[in-house]
Amino acid sequence: MNIASLAIKSFRNRKLSVGLAIASITLSVALLLGVEILRSEAKSSFASTVSGTDLIVGARGGSVNLLLYSVFRIGNPTNNIEWHSYEEISALPGVKWSIPLSMGDTHAGFRVVGTDDNYFEHYRYARDRRLGLQQGAWFGDEDEIVLGAEVAASLGYRLSDKIIVAHGAGDESFIKHADEPFRVVGILAATGTPVDRTLYVSLAGFDHMHEAWQTAEDGHDHDPLAATASAEGHTDEEQHAEDEHLDEEYSISAFLLGLESRAVAIGLQRRINQFEHEPLSAILPGVTLLELWEIVGLVEHALRAISIFVVIVGLSSLLIILMTSINERRREMAILRALGARPGHVFALILGEAIAITLSGIGLGILLVCGIFMLGQGWIASRFGLFIELNLLTPNLVYGLLLITLIGCLIGLIPGIRMYRYSLVDGMTIRV
Amino acid sequence: MTLPEHIISLNTLRFAWHGHPQPLLDIDSFDVMRGERLFVRGASGSGKSTLLGLVAGVLTPLSGAIEVLDQRLSEMTAAERDHFRAHHFGIIFQQFNLIPYLSVIENVTLPCQFSDQRRRKSISRSGNPRDEALRLLEHLDMADSAVIHKPVTELSVGQQQRVAAARALIGSPEILIADEPTSSMDADRRAAFIELLFRECEETGSTLLFVSHDQGLREPFDRAIEFDRLNRAASGRPPNRKEFS
Numbered sequence: 205m206n207i208a209s210l211a212i213k214s215f216r217n218r219k220l221s222v223g224l225a226i227a228s229i230t231l232s233v234a235l236l237l238g239v240e241i242l243r244s245e246a247k248s249s250f251a252s253t254v255s256g257t258d259l260i261v262g263a264r265g266g267s268v269n270l271l272l273y274s275v276f277r278i279g280n281p282t283n284n285i286e287w288h289s290y291e292e293i294s295a296l297p298g299v300k301w302s303i304p305l306s307m308g309d310t311h312a313g314f315r316v317v318g319t320d321d322n323y324f325e326h327y328r329y330a331r332d333r334r335l336g337l338q339q340g341a342w343f344g345d346e347d348e349i350v351l352g353a354e355v356a357a358s359l360g361y362r363l364s365d366k367i368i369v370a371h372g373a374g375d376e377s378f379i380k381h382a383d384e385p386f387r388v389v390g391i392l393a394a395t396g397t398p399v400d401r402t403l404y405v406s407l408a409g410f411d412h413m414h415e416a417w418q419t420a421e422d423g424h425d426h427d428p429l430a431a432t433a434s435a436e437g438h439t440d441e442e443q444h445a446e447d448e449h450l451d452e453e454y455s456i457s458a459f460l461l462g463l464e465s466r467a468v469a470i471g472l473q474r475r476i477n478q479f480e481h482e483p484l485s486a487i488l489p490g491v492t493l494l495e496l497w498e499i500v501g502l503v504e505h506a507l508r509a510i511s512i513f514v515v516i517v518g519l520s521s522l523l524i525i526l527m528t529s530i531n532e533r534r535r536e537m538a539i540l541r542a543l544g545a546r547p548g549h550v551f552a553l554i555l556g557e558a559i560a561i562t563l564s565g566i567g568l569g570i571l572l573v574c575g576i577f578m579l580g581q582g583w584i585a586s587r588f589g590l591f592i593e594l595n596l597l598t599p600n601l602v603y604g605l606l607l608i609t610l611i612g613c614l615i616g617l618i619p620g621i622r623m624y625r626y627s628l629v630d631g632m633t634i635r636v
Numbered sequence: 637m638t639l640p641e642h643i644i645s646l647n648t649l650r651f652a653w654h655g656h657p658q659p660l661l662d663i664d665s666f667d668v669m670r671g672e673r674l675f676v677r678g679a680s681g682s683g684k685s686t687l688l689g690l691v692a693g694v695l696t697p698l699s700g701a702i703e704v705l706d707q708r709l710s711e712m713t714a715a716e717r718d719h720f721r722a723h724h725f726g727i728i729f730q731q732f733n734l735i736p737y738l739s740v741i742e743n744v745t746l747p748c749q750f751s752d753q754r755r756r757k758s759i760s761r762s763g764n765p766r767d768e769a770l771r772l773l774e775h776l777d778m779a780d781s782a783v784i785h786k787p788v789t790e791l792s793v794g795q796q797q798r799v800a801a802a803r804a805l806i807g808s809p810e811i812l813i814a815d816e817p818t819s820s821m822d823a824d825r826r827a828a829f830i831e832l833l834f835r836e837c838e839e840t841g842s843t844l845l846f847v848s849h850d851q852g853l854r855e856p857f858d859r860a861i862e863f864d865r866l867n868r869a870a871s872g873r874p875p876n877r878k879e880f881s
Contacts, residue, residue, distance in 0.1 A: 217736060217737030536736070542727040543803075544722020
C-alpha cells in the first residue's frame with residue numbers, strides 16, 4: 205500500500221492549513237536561526253577583535269570602558285596618559301612589546317588613531333593573525349595616513365588622496381583644517397574587526413593636528429576653553445613642534461602590552477594599577493571581554509528566549525492544525541480501515557504528516573535565513589560591522605533543529621494516537 | 637472444488653464495548669450461505685453496524701467464534717484480519733464513502749492498493765485496475781467522462797454511492813457488505829441501486845450482506861433476518877435505544 209502517495213494527495217487537499225502550519229514553523233525556525241547566527245557571529249567577532257594582547261592600560265576608570273574605546277572604538281577615553289608613564293611601563297621586565305594609542309578624532313564618522321610602527325608589527329586579531337596591507341605601506345611621516353579597509357571602501361579613497369581630519373569623535377566633523385591634510389599611503393587588508401573602520405596616523409601627526417586645531421581656535425578666538433589651552437604655552441607652536449619632534453612627550457589615551465609570558469600578566473597588572481606617577485588601570489582583555497559579554501548576555505538571553513517562544517508558538521499552531529484535521533479526517537480513516545488499512549497505517553499517516561510539516565518548515569526556514577543573510581550580508585557588514593559567516597553546522601544550531609524535529613514528531617504523536625484509538629473504537633462506523 | 641455451505645458463520649458470539657458491562661450483542665448462531673443475498677433488518681442503533689464490524693474483523697468479540705471463508709477470525713492477529721478484510725470484503729457505507737481528495741477512478745481502485753489479490757483479479761479481468769474501474773463504473777451508469785472527472789465531493793449522493801459500489805466490487809471480493817447504502821436516496825433510486833448491486837454480485841459470484849432499517853427493501857432478497865431476533869441481548873431493551881454515541 206502506498207501510504208505516502210495518499211498522504212501527499214491528502215496534503216494537497218488541505219493546502220491552506222498545511223501551508224499555514226509549514227509557514228508558521230518556517231518563520232519561527234528562521235527567527236531562531238537568525239537570532240542564533242547573529243548572536244554567535246557578534247560574539248565571535250567581538251572575541252576575535254583582539255588577540256595576542258596580554259594587557260591594556262589606560263587612565264584609571266572602568267575596565268569595560270577601557271576595552272571598548274581602546275579596541276572597539278566605542279566611547280571615549282576619560283583621561284590621557286603621560287608619555288613617560290608609557291615609557292616606564294614599556295621598559296618593565298617581562299614586557300615584549302607595546303603599542304601606544306591616541307584617540308579622540310574622527311574623519312567622516314570613522315575614528316582616527318595615533319600610534320606607531322608597533323601597531324602594524326604586533327597587533328593581532330582573530331587567531332593570531334597580523335595586519336596586512338592591500339595597497340601601499342604603513343605610514344612613516346607625520347603627514348601620512350593609513351586607512352582601514354572599510355574606510356577606504358566606503359569613502360572611495362585611494363593612495364595619494366589628501367584627507368582632512370576633524371577634531372572630536374562626533375559623526376560630523378565640526379572643525380576642519382584645510383591647511384593640515386594627510387596623504388593616504390596605505391590601505392589595510394580587511395580584518396572583519398574595528399581595525400577596518402579606523403584611520404591610522406603617527407603620534408606626531410596626531411599631536412600636530414591638535415596643535416593646528418588649537419591654533420585655528422586661537423585665531424578665531426571663539427572658545428574660552430581654547431583660550432585656557434593656549435595659556436598653557438602653545439604660543440610659538442609651529443616652530444616649536446617641529447623642533448621637539450623626536451623626543452616629544454606625546455599624550456596618549458591607552459596602550460596595549462604584549463608580554464614575554466602570560467604568567468607575568470597578573471603581577472604586572474597589579475603593579476600598573478598601583479603605578480605611583482598617575483592613576484592607571486590595566487586590564488586582561490580576555491577577562492574584560494567576558495565581563496562585557498555578561499552585560500550583553502542579558503540582551504542575548506532575552507533574544508534567545510523570544511525566539512524560543514516563537515518556536516513554541518509555531519509548534520503549537522502545528523498541534524492545533526493537526527488536531528483540527530483529525531476531526532475532519534476521522535471519516536476518511538474509517539473508510540481506509542474498511543479497505544484494509546491497519547490502525548498502524550492510520551497512525552503513520554497522521555504522524556508522517558506532522559513530521560513532513562516540521563521538516564519542510566525547518567528546511568524552508570534554513571533556506572529563508574540563508575537567503576536573507578546572503579542578500580543582506582553587505583548591508584549588515586556596512587551597517588553593523590558584522591561579517592556574517594553562514595555556518596549552520598554549529599552544535600547549538602544542529603541540536604536546536606534536531607530538538608524542533610523531535611518536538612514536531614512528539615506533537616504528531618498526540619493526534620496520531622488519538623486517531624489510532626478512534627480507528628479501533630469506530631471500527632467501520634463512520635462518525636461525522 | 638466443493639464449495640462450503642457457509643461463507644460466514646457465527647457461534648455463541650458475545651460482544652460489549654470496552655467499559656460497558658452489558659453485552660450489546662449476544663448471538664447464538666448466524667450463518668450466511670455462499671452466493672446468498674441476505675437482508676438484515678434492524679432499527680438504527682440496534683447494533684447492526686457492530687455486527688458488520690465483527691464479521692469484517694475490525695472489532696473483536698468478547699467470546700464466541702467467527703468463521704469467514706472457513707477461516708477463524710478469532711485466531712488471526714489484528715494485522716492478519718486487516719489483510720483478510722482487504723482481500724475478501726467489499727464494503728459500502730450509508731454515506732460519505734469516498735475519500736474527498738481522490739478522483740473517482742482513484743477511489744474505485746483504492747482496494748487494489750491494499751490487496752494484491754484484488755489487484756490481480758482486476759488485471760485478469762480488464763488488463764489493469766483503471767480499466768476495471770471504468771468497466772464497473774460503466775455498469776453502474778457512471779462512465780460519463782464529465783462525471784468521472786468531477787471532484788468526488790461534487791457528485792450527487794446517488795452518484796457517490798454508485799462509485800462506492802464500484803469500489804466495493806473491484807477485484808471481485810467474496811463478500812459484499814452494505815450498511816444502509818440507500819438511506820440517503822429517494823425511493824426510485826433505491827430500487828435501481830439494489831438492482832445494480834444484485835447484477836454485479838451475480839456476475840462476480842459475491843455474497844451480499846445487506847443491512848437496513850427499511851423493511852420496504854426486503855422484497856428482492858433471497859432471505860431476510862430480523863436483527864433483534866438474532867440478537868438475544870436485544871430482548872427486554874427498548875427497541876430504539878442508542879447503544880453508543
